[in-house]
Amino acid sequence: MKNKGLRGVDAGETSICTVGEKSDSLHYRGYDVVDLSENCSFEEVAYLLLYKKLPNKDELRKFKSRLKSKRYIPEQLKEVLERIPKSNNPMDVLRTACSFLGNLESEKNFDNQFDCSERLLAIFPSVLNYWYHFSHSGVRVSIENSSDSIAGHFLSILYGREPNETEEKVMNISLILYAEHEFNASTFAARVCAATLSDIYSCITGAIGTLRGPLHGGANEKAMELISKFDDVESASKAVYKMLENKELIMGFGHAVYKTQDPRNEIIKKWSRTLSEGKSNSKLYFISCEIEKIMKEEKNLFANADFFHASAYHFMSIPTKLFTPIFVCSRISGWTAHIIEQRLDNKLIRPGAKYIGKDPMSFIPLNERS
Numbered sequence: 001m002k003n004k005g006l007r008g009v010d011a012g013e014t015s016i017c018t019v020g021e022k023s024d025s026l027h028y029r030g031y032d033v034v035d036l037s038e039n040c041s042f043e044e045v046a047y048l049l050l051y052k053k054l055p056n057k058d059e060l061r062k063f064k065s066r067l068k069s070k071r072y073i074p075e076q077l078k079e080v081l082e083r084i085p086k087s088n089n090p091m092d093v094l095r096t097a098c099s100f101l102g103n104l105e106s107e108k109n110f111d112n113q114f115d116c117s118e119r120l121l122a123i124f125p126s127v128l129n130y131w132y133h134f135s136h137s138g139v140r141v142s143i144e145n146s147s148d149s150i151a152g153h154f155l156s157i158l159y160g161r162e163p164n165e166t167e168e169k170v171m172n173i174s175l176i177l178y179a180e181h182e183f184n185a186s187t188f189a190a191r192v193c194a195a196t197l198s199d200i201y202s203c204i205t206g207a208i209g210t211l212r213g214p215l216h217g218g219a220n221e222k223a224m225e226l227i228s229k230f231d232d233v234e235s236a237s238k239a240v241y242k243m244l245e246n247k248e249l250i251m252g253f254g255h256a257v258y259k260t261q262d263p264r265n266e267i268i269k270k271w272s273r274t275l276s277e278g279k280s281n282s283k284l285y286f287i288s289c290e291i292e293k294i295m296k297e298e299k300n301l302f303a304n305a306d307f308f309h310a311s312a313y314h315f316m317s318i319p320t321k322l323f324t325p326i327f328v329c330s331r332i333s334g335w336t337a338h339i340i341e342q343r344l345d346n347k348l349i350r351p352g353a354k355y356i357g358k359d360p361m362s363f364i365p366l367n368e369r370s
C-alpha cells in the first residue's frame with residue numbers, strides 16, 4: 001500500500017515543530033534544537049512549547065516557581081503507587097498515575113488546560129521516583145528538595161543527594177532533546193484523542209501507552225539491553241553482523257522521517273563520551289561507536305536520539321527501566337502543546353481505510369453454517 005503507516009502524509013497543521021524540513025534538522029517553534037540544547041534550560045523550552053515564546057527572566061522565574069509548587073503527590077495517588085509491584089513496567093505506573101490523577105483533579109473545562117499541563121509536567125518526576133523507591137526498597141521517599149529545575153528535582157529524588165553539575169546539565173539537555181517531535185506516534189495519539197474534545201488526562205494516558213512500544217520510546221531501553229550484552233568491541237561487532245545477517249532490527253537506528261541523520265544524536269553522543277571518561281564501564285561508549293559504524297557501513301542507517309541516550313543514562317547511574325519514563329517527563333511538554341493547538345482549530349480526526357476484505361455476501365443463519 002502506498003503511504004503505509006501514513007508515511008509522508010500531512011495529517012494536520014502545526015506551528016510547534018518541524019522535523020527534517022529542508023535538511024535533517026529539528027526546530028521547536030522556529031528555534032534549532034542544537035541552539036536550545038546549548039543555551040537553555042528545559043523549563044525555557046517547555047515554556048516555549050506551551051506559551052509560544054521563550055520566557056523573559058521574570059516569566060521563567062514565575063514558571064519555575066509554579067512548577068515547584070505543583071510537584072506534590074496527593075495521598076490517594078501515593079496509595080495507588082504503593083500497590084504497584086516492583087516487577088511492573090514503570091510506563092504502566094505513569095499511565096495509571098496520569099489516569100488516576102484525572103479522577104482526583106479532573107479538567108473541569110478547557111480554561112484549566114494550562115494549569116493541568118503544568119501540573120503533569122511537574123508531577124511525573126515525583127510520581128516515577130516515589131514509586132521506584134517504594135517498590136524497590138520500601139522507602140516512602142521525600143519529594144521535597146531545594147532544586148528549582150525539573151532535571152535537578154528528578155535526580156535529587158532518584159539519587160537521594162544533589163546531582164553534580166554535569167549530571168544535572170546532561171539531564172537538562174536530554175529533557176530538551178526529547179521534548180517535542182511533531183506528529184510522532186504518541187503525539188498523534190494525543191491529538192486524535194484531543195480532537196474528540198476529550199479531557200487532557202485521557203489524551204496523555206493514551207500518549208503514554210503509545211510511547212511505551214519498542215518502535216517508539218522503548219528503543220532507548222532496548223539499545224541498553226543490546227550494548228550491555230557485550231564485554232568488548234570485538235564481540236559486539238561479531239554479534240551485530242550476525243544480527244544483520246538474520247535481518248534483526250537494531251534498536252536505536254533508523255527513523256521514519258530523517259533521511260541522513262538525527263540531529264539529536266551528535267548532541268547526546270558527545271555527552272555520552274564526556275560522561276564515560278574516568279568510568280570503569282566506559283567500554284559501553286566504544287561498543288556503541290562500533291555498532292554505529294557497522295550500521296552506517298552495512299545498512300546506511302544512522303543512530304537516532306535513543307541509541308547514545310542508553311550509554312549516557314547508564315553512566316549517570318539511571319536504572320534502565322526508567323529510560324522510557326524519563327522520555328514521558330520530557331515529552332509531556334510537547335504533548336500538551338499539541339493538545340492545546342488541536343483544540344484551538346479542531347476537527348474530529350477520522351481517516352478512511354482502503355477495504356481489502358471480501359465482497360458483499362448473503363447472510364447464513366446460524367443453524368446452516370458448517
Ligand SMILES: CC(C)(COP(=O)(O)OP(=O)(O)OC[C@H]1O[C@@H](n2cnc3c(N)ncnc32)[C@H](O)[C@@H]1OP(=O)(O)O)[C@@H](O)C(=O)NCCC(=O)NCCS
Nearest residue numbers: 214215216219248249250251252253254255256304305306
Ligand atoms: C524507526 C523505524 C520504525 C522507522 O521505520 P521506517 O521508516 O518505517 O523504515 P522501515 O521499517 O521501512 O525500514 C526500511 C529498511 O531498513 C531496515 N531497518 C530500519 N531500521 C532498522 C534497524 N533499526 N535495524 C535494522 N534494520 C533496520 C528495515 O528492516 C527495512 O529493510 P528492508 O527494506 O530490507 O525491509 C525503524 O527504523 C525501526 O524500527 N528502528 C528501530 C526502533 C527505533 O530505534 N525506534 C526509535 C525511533 S526514534
